[in-house]
Amino acid sequence: MTLSQRSLDHVKSASFIVLLFLAWEVSCVLFGISPIVLPPPSTVISTLIVQMPALWPHILQTLLTTMVGFLLGMVIGVALGAIVGVSRTAYNVAYPLLVGFSSIPKVAVVPIFVLWFGSGTLPAILTALTTCIFPIVVNVATGLATTEPEMEDVLKALGANRSQVFWNVSLPRTMPYFFASLKVAVTLAFVGTVLSETVAANRGIGTVMMMATASFDVPLAFAGLLALALLGILLYAVFAVIEQRICGWANRKQEFAMG
Amino acid sequence: MEAGLTSAMPTSRIAQLENVNVRFGKGSNAFLALDRTNLTVHPGDFVAMVGPSGCGKSTILKLVAGLLRPTEGHVFVAGREVGAERIGIGMAFQNPTMLPWLTIRENIMLPLKIVQPYAATFRRDKRTVFYDRAEGLLAKVGLTGFGDRRPWELSGGMLQRANLCRALVHSPKLLMLDEPFGALDQFTREELWSILQELWMETRPTVFLVTHDLREAAFLASRILVMSARPGRVTEDRQVDLARPRTLETTFQPEFTDLTNDLRRLIVEARQAKEPAQ
Structure with a gap:
């Protein structure tokens, strides 16, 4: 893919977003939709800007809660994924549990966390953690468990021990799986945080949106949604850049398909 | 029997x-x-x-x-x-199993990182003696100039040549x-027979x-x-x-x-x- 083609794709992507917002704006005006039902994007954006000083602490709260929950989820997820990926027994024992656990809607878990830890930041962190951990565990385990047996044979015949196989083969080949899961997990962590904030908290975007809808301040609720979407994109982009730097080799097809 | x-x-x-x-x-x-x-x-x-x-x-x-x-x-x-x-046995399969995150040269030098006595001095020698060793092998199999390429940039026959280099780089017994x-196709295969014979006749593993x-x-x-x-x-x-x-x-x-x-x-x-x- 040439550079000009890539920048053309960026232009296309940007204009698609602009078009979508334009269509939203136009239909609000055209069909006379009340701002209490669906505020036009111009109102949402101006609300976000005007209310920013008041919103900022909440945005920060949500961001920090999400990051703490996500980082904890990452650490625990990698540890669990490593155990499950390396040991056949651990895989057989833990996998049904993991699947069962991930099938529980996290909404149902929040009240329990609140019961245990009171309302506020802690249950939000825990909800973010439990929401984002599953894809990390599964991907790390998959990456570790699917090393080509032939590559392992080559190394073992050379006399490599387990740690040499791990550092030279298993770990690098797991990286793309790991980063793919991080991109998903970080957006899921947001879902968890906001979920918990809407149920039991007095700070954070989730709380703001609950209060906004309760007082029919729909533009503010939408401003909260917009802020969440922007934060999500931002964090996704951060991990996409790190991924590209650490394991760009896994994305070779885009660059070399033509060659 | x-x-x-x-x-x-x-x-x-x-x-x-x-x-x-x-x-x-x-x-x-x-x-x-x-x-x-x-x-x-x-x-x-x-x-x-x-x-x-x-x-x-x-x-x-x-x-x-x-x-x-x-x-x-x-x-x-x-x-x-x-x-x-x-004892550090060299091995090559039908599937070349080159590691995609390494260059061809790094792939070929991998056994030197693991097998003694090379592993002990790998950090010091990987840019000098071992580098030349890898380049020498690449030249023998007709891959001069491909050391810095990534595996996915090479054809199946080229990968198999590199695979032979990796199997032989530590002079295994x-x-x-x-x-x-x-x-591989018939022509590439016959070419590689001659190359393998030549490599074998040099060190007689x-x-x-x-x-x-x-x-x-x-x-x-x-x-x-x-x-x-x-x-x-x-x-x-x-x-x-x-x-x-x-x-x-x-x-x-x-x-x-x-x-x-x-x-x-x-x-x-x-x-x-x-x-x-x-």
Whole structure:
């Protein structure tokens, strides 16, 4: 893919977003939709800007809660994924549990966390953690468990021990799986945080949106949604850049398909 | 049957199988992959193993490489029972398994990172002595200038050349080749035969080659083992005395064609012998 083609794709992507917002704006005006039902994007954006000083602490709260929950989820997820990926027994024992656990809607878990830890930041962190951990565990385990047996044979015949196989083969080949899961997990962590904030908290975007809808301040609720979407994109982009730097080799097809 | 050479000096054995049985699976699914096999291989032998599919050729390879333990019997490599200590065996499969996050040169230098005495000085020598060693090998297989490329930029034939380099970079005493050229076209394959022969003649490692291609076996090997269908057994042990270096012209000589025809007949017999058993 040439550079000009890539920048053309960026232009296309940007204009698609602009078009979508334009269509939203136009239909609000055209069909006379009340701002209490669906505020036009111009109102949402101006609300976000005007209310920013008041919103900022909440945005920060949500961001920090999400990051703490996500980082904890990452650490625990990698540890669990490593155990499950390396040991056949651990895989057989833990996998049904993991699947069962991930099938529980996290909404149902929040009240329990609140019961245990009171309302506020802690249950939000825990909800973010439990929401984002599953894809990390599964991907790390998959990456570790699917090393080509032939590559392992080559190394073992050379006399490599387990740690040499791990550092030279298993770990690098797991990286793309790991980063793919991080991109998903970080957006899921947001879902968890906001979920918990809407149920039991007095700070954070989730709380703001609950209060906004309760007082029919729909533009503010939408401003909260917009802020969440922007934060999500931002964090996704951060991990996409790190991924590209650490394991760009896994994305070779885009660059070399033509060659 | 007695498959080894007679009157061999004990010191001149690099690999030895003694009454080896290998059984896979459990209960009613169990089967004998290798049946009371005896085999003695001398340093510098180029042993090719041919036979119908599933006859245990790769099993012998894995036994000698220490990747598999015999169910019964003993496997000795370089005077020790396998499993005690590894001697840094070079290995190449049909699938080149180059690591995509490394350059071709880094892939080739990987064994130097693992096998002693190279591993001890790897950090110091990887930009000097080892670099030159990798470049030297690349030149010999016709890949000069490809050291900095990534594996996905190379064709299958080029990857297999690099694979040979990786198998040989640490000057192993034992080289295990499991159908290394099986996925290549005829022309590339014949070219790589000559390259492999050349590399082998330089350092004379002991080679175990598993192949389905009888011409490949006859072209490369100094000794050919024909194996029977499951349970695997060495049914024929033949020296190949064709002069080296062998060339494509060699393959048109009557001795060569007679040899491959003989081998073909033996394998057909081995296959038919299996039929009633099934």
